[in-house]
Amino acid sequence: MKSAISLWGFLGLAAAALPEWNSFPGHSPAIENRSLDQIYATAKKEHGSLVVLWGGDAVSQGQSTIDAWKARFPDIELNLTVDVSKYHDSRVNRQFQRTGSAGADIAVLQTVHDYPRWKKEGRLYPYKPAHWEDIWSTIRDPDGAFVPTFIYNFGSLVYNPKLLKKSNVPSTWEEFTRPEWKSKLVLTYPNDDDAVLYLFSIIINQYGWEWFDALLQQDVKWVRGTGEPAAEIERRNSTRSLSFTTSAEGNLSNIDPKDTIMYWPQTGAIFASTPRPESAKLFMSWLLSDDYQKTFNGSYLVRKDLSSTAGSVWDHPSTSLTQFSTFMENRETVEWWKLQIETSLGAAQGDISLLRGAE
Ligand SMILES: *[C@@H]1O[C@H](CO)[C@@H](O)[C@H](O)[C@H]1NC(C)=O
Ligand SMILES: *[C@@H]1O[C@H](CO)[C@@H](O)[C@H](O)[C@H]1NC(C)=O
Ligand SMILES: *[C@@H]1O[C@H](CO)[C@@H](O)[C@H](O)[C@H]1NC(C)=O
Ligand SMILES: *[C@@H]1O[C@H](CO)[C@@H](O)[C@H](O)[C@H]1NC(C)=O
Ligand SMILES: *[C@@H]1O[C@H](CO)[C@@H](O)[C@H](O)[C@H]1NC(C)=O
Secondary structure, eight states, X not given: OHHHHHHHHHTTOOGGGSOSSOSXXXXXXXXXXXXXXXXXXXXXXXXXXXXXXXXXXXXGGGHHHHXXXXXXXXXXXXXXXXXXXXXXXXXXXXXXXXXXXXXXXXXXXXXXXXXXXXXXXXXXXXXXOTTGGGBOGGGSOTTSSOEEEEEEEEOOEEEOTTTOOGGGSOSSGGGGGSGGGTTTBEXXXXXXXXXXXXXXXXXXXXXXXXXXXXXHTXXXXXXXXXXXXXXXXXXXXXXXXXXXXXXXXXXXXXXXXXXXXXXXXXXXXXXXXXXXXXXXXXXXXXXXXXHHHGGGBTBOOSBTTSOOTTOOGGGOSSOOTTHHHHHHHOHHHHHHHXXXXXXXXXXXXXXXXXXXXXX
């Protein structure tokens, strides 16, 4: 115990702030065996609203989760805020440094490199939600410090079917530099979003910087946020018909290119400083529940026992789900790519309009 205390001292943590379970070897928590209603009954006795940091770049990306929670668990107020993951995590890091508390109960983010570090620093509350055994083991933490909640991708080609025929949509990255795509593309600044940056690193590794230089001649509309390209394409009078840094919404269609695209597990964890551990457990078990996971039918799922019309992520021909973490954990590589892009493209301009209400 002595060495444990000095380790916590080294990390500047008060032993009293630690949860009952900690992330030391041999202290892995048991898998949740209560029903959601049983956890809810216990969680209702806790006070205050459950603060969830939700990675995203359009306010609308959190709405269905907020609405579904309200309908299912009306007695526990949910304060879920959407912001880009890199701002959520930076606020958590600052708050933690100042106060020793994360300032939130839960974070569900794209910045997958945060979680192993937060775990090492004793900042996460180990919890194995219900259905733990059914979550792909390569993307969950073996001690329950963090879990994947759903799987997103960039690289799928999103287009306006009113402006573009499916048969005319490119099938390789190389085709994007053809004259017919001049002034038609809307893309997210790769130097503003590490997942988009990772996709660009894949493409540039395949087709070279010549590809990127040619893309820069295409009068691309560069925007901040990955919700914005879809919004732009959907705008009634937009001349932009195609993107690959966004997800299909509403009336848009999407199709995968033959080339490699990227996927990542949007990852969630409970902070060790949570004053509402039962409410936090309820939220995590609910995210992994059949009811919540079903809403992702058509995408790849993090639970191997549930079937999706998309099939299994491990059968995708060209992308491994775990490589994004490797990229993200190597911050020097990330910085290298970011600056290479920025040198040609310039710094990201403007606000993330779907988050900051500029529309
Ligand atoms: C549920 O798990 C707890 C330990 O976390 C254990 O004490 C209890 O017996 C388990 N209940 C059932 C029904 O398995
Ligand atoms: C929700 O939580 C945020 C912290 O993420 C806090 O700034 C805000 O005041 C909270 N809102 C409400 C209504 O409690
Ligand atoms: C499209 O319409 C909106 C308002 O309806 C307007 O603000 C915008 O300038 C228009 N864009 C173009 C390219 O005409
Ligand atoms: C989708 O298409 C329908 C029918 O054409 C239209 O009424 C609706 O406004 C469109 N939605 C969006 C978001 O553009
Ligand atoms: C997804 O949809 C398919 C087809 O409707 C269905 O067979 C499958 O059970 C659904 N999966 C889930 C998890 O609901």
